[in-house]
Amino acid sequence: MSDSQRQNYSHKEKQEVFDQEFMPHINAMYNFAFRLTFDEDDAKDLVQDTYLKAYRFINSFEKGTNAKAWLFRIMKNSFINDFRKKSKEPAKVDYQEVETFYNSDDVDKAITSDLRVEAVQDMMGDEISNALNSLDVDFRTVIILCDLEGFKYDEMAKILDIPIGTVRSRLHRARNLLKEKLRDYANKMGFKN
Amino acid sequence: MDSNPTEKSSTNQPDHSECMKLLQLVLDDEATPTEREVFEKHVCNCMPYFEIYQVDKAIKSLVKKTCCGKDMPTDLANEIRAKLFQKAD
Numbered sequence A: 001m002s003d004s005q006r007q008n009y010s011h012k013e014k015q016e017v018f019d020q021e022f023m024p025h026i027n028a029m030y031n032f033a034f035r036l037t038f039d040e041d042d043a044k045d046l047v048q049d050t051y052l053k054a055y056r057f058i059n060s061f062e063k064g065t066n067a068k069a070w071l072f073r074i075m076k077n078s079f080i081n082d083f084r085k086k087s088k089e090p091a092k093v094d095y096q097e098v099e100t101f102y103n104s105d106d107v108d109k110a111i112t113s114d115l116r117v118e119a120v121q122d123m124m125g126d127e128i129s130n131a132l133n134s135l136d137v138d139f140r141t142v143i144i145l146c147d148l149e150g151f152k153y154d155e156m157a158k159i160l161d162i163p164i165g166t167v168r169s170r171l172h173r174a175r176n177l178l179k180e181k182l183r184d185y186a187n188k189m190g191f192k193n
Numbered sequence B: 001m002d003s004n005p006t007e008k009s010s011t012n013q014p015d016h017s018e019c020m021k022l023l024q025l026v027l028d029d030e031a032t033p034t035e036r037e038v039f040e041k042h043v044c045n046c047m048p049y050f051e052i053y054q055v056d057k058a059i060k061s062l063v064k065k066t067c068c069g070k071d072m073p074t075d076l077a078n079e080i081r082a083k084l085f086q087k088a089d
Helices: A011-037 A040-056 A067-086 A095-099 A106-111 A117-121 A125-133 A137-148 A153-160 A164-189 B005-010 B016-027 B033-044 B047-066 B076-085
Strands: none
Touching (some): A011 A040, A011 A067, A011 A137, A040 A067, A040 B076, A117 B047, A125 A137, A125 A164, A137 A153, A137 A164, A137 B047, A153 A164, A164 B016, B016 B033, B016 B047
């Protein structure tokens, strides 16, 4: 945002924006934080950090625009910059593979997908949740943003700082990985392919 | 032009790779009306894709249903507000 677009809120206005536009999303923010960190204390710290930053930079936020996307973007950046560094091994995603996925043999492989809708519908919440949690954070994140939070591709592109084409291919790859995990569960549950 | 999905569909030759791209757009409500029409025409005649679409739809809906409700600590919102506004209030 250029200086001319920066807001100049009074203290009272800042508080109003914070309460009316930011705070209504705190449950979704906590859920996202927990899905990123898998730890309640870390999730709490991440939410707190995100809201403190949101307030610090509140003059960059234009009232009435997409506050939820703005907050998710701050959280994603905070997680990458502060929290992810704490982990021993940062998540690795083969983006070259992701980018070329649509043109690969995997497309044909997907046509013969053997996961049945009946098997999926019989799964318990824990199985879905565990499968989602087992994905690399970058893949997990696109599914959370799209399927849980209902962000559109253009909003996800802004939150994640990636082109829309990458959002689409990463989401596609993430869903196939999720399906692989669920297929394993389905097999364990005894569903015949 | 090859990249036009409608032209491909008019030949009645299934283009699975094009359909795979459309499947996700339809699933996420990002498809244009033309893309949706092409996709629907394709899945009517293509059982494997019909099944994949049903599975993807079921997973999307289950993810939404089961992964949203992590309970937030009750004091978190107040703690944040207190940190920011206590001195000024």
